[in-house]
Amino acid sequence: MRKVALKVAYIGTDFHGFQRQPDVNTVENELINALKSADLIDNLKDSGYAIAGRTDRGVHALGNVISFRTPEDVVINQINDQLPQSIRILAKAGVPFGFKPRYAKSRHYRYVIAGKEDLDLDKMEEASKILEGTHDYSNFSKRSERNPIRTIDEIKVSKKDNILIIDVIGESFLWNMVRKIASVLFLAGNDDMSIDDVRKFLGPSGNASITPMPPEGLILMDTVYQDVKFKYDDYAREKFLKALGEEYLYNGTIASVEKVMMDGLGE
Structure with a gap:
């Protein structure tokens, strides 16, 4: 066996x-x-x-x-x-x-947005750094989550040709969390949300409602484990x-x- x-x-x-x-x-x-x-x-x-x-x-x-x-x-x-x-x-x-x-030691998700050319990438990058780290992400999932504390190791915003790419890496994520992070970054980049508004989403206070981005743009890129090496x-x-x-x-x-x-x- x-x-x-x-x-x-x-x-x-x-x-x-x-x-x-x-x-x-x-x-x-x-x-x-x-x-x-x-x-x-x-x-x-x-x-x-x-x-x-x-x-x-x-x-x-x-x-x-x-x-x-x-x-x-x-x-x-x-x-x-x-x-x-x-x-x-x-x-x-x-x-x-x-x-x-x-x-897992870490999970890597990538969200892809195509066809949007006029996003403010610098503002999205600034917003992404606010969302990194260990926080209460109650507003990024269901309010009934037993443990909304999560750690995001890295969020990276980049663009290739006409495709915007948002990479999010962390140990574990709440339901819809990555898609809601992508939504907040998109709104910030589209000037529909200020950097101060992004900060207000962190923590348990308020009754914030974030509409997640569509699921079709999300890819689970990899799942990594300590001392486990996969042979492709x-x-x-x-x-x-x-x-x-x-x-x-x-x-x-x-x-x-x-x-x-x-x-x-x-x-």
Whole structure:
């Protein structure tokens, strides 16, 4: 018997989130079925199956993590053969039997905003530094959170071509926390919020309401553990790159069609 951790990538567009649910298609449903089809697990409880975290409907990942015990040798592409192209196992690592994927050293989320050219990046950077550190993030999640204290190690705002990128790194996050951080930074950069307003969101006071940015712009880039080194599979990475390329071309075509239709209505 051995215990293995797998790094999972997926395009979240067509899934009802990560967590398994009856009667709807989720990433986890597909993963569990693939592990069973590959004869790696039989009973979830007996295998000690566990996950690093749940992502919402529409959210994507390059580095979510699952773990389980199995008597079999784990071959990444035998699992991938049982999965749709939009989900890939990218890497694996042998881990101790006490390993729990939920307790990561750090998580890296990236939020992507396309097509907005006139944002004040300097102001966004200033606002991001206010949100770094250890704070009460009650206003960035549900008010009913038992422990709203979290530590953000780094927030980085950058731009590549016409794409704004917000990287957020920390040990753990509240539900919707990253998307609400992205929303506050976007409002600051769009001059719809002052730096003083950003400061007021930290702490438990007030009844602040922050609308999270849409889930489709969020990517779980990586989940990192102390003393765990994942070995990536080159073939699996190439296959997922191909799937991403096909999705990009498809969405680009749809966007172009919609633009032409909008232009036609405006004539």
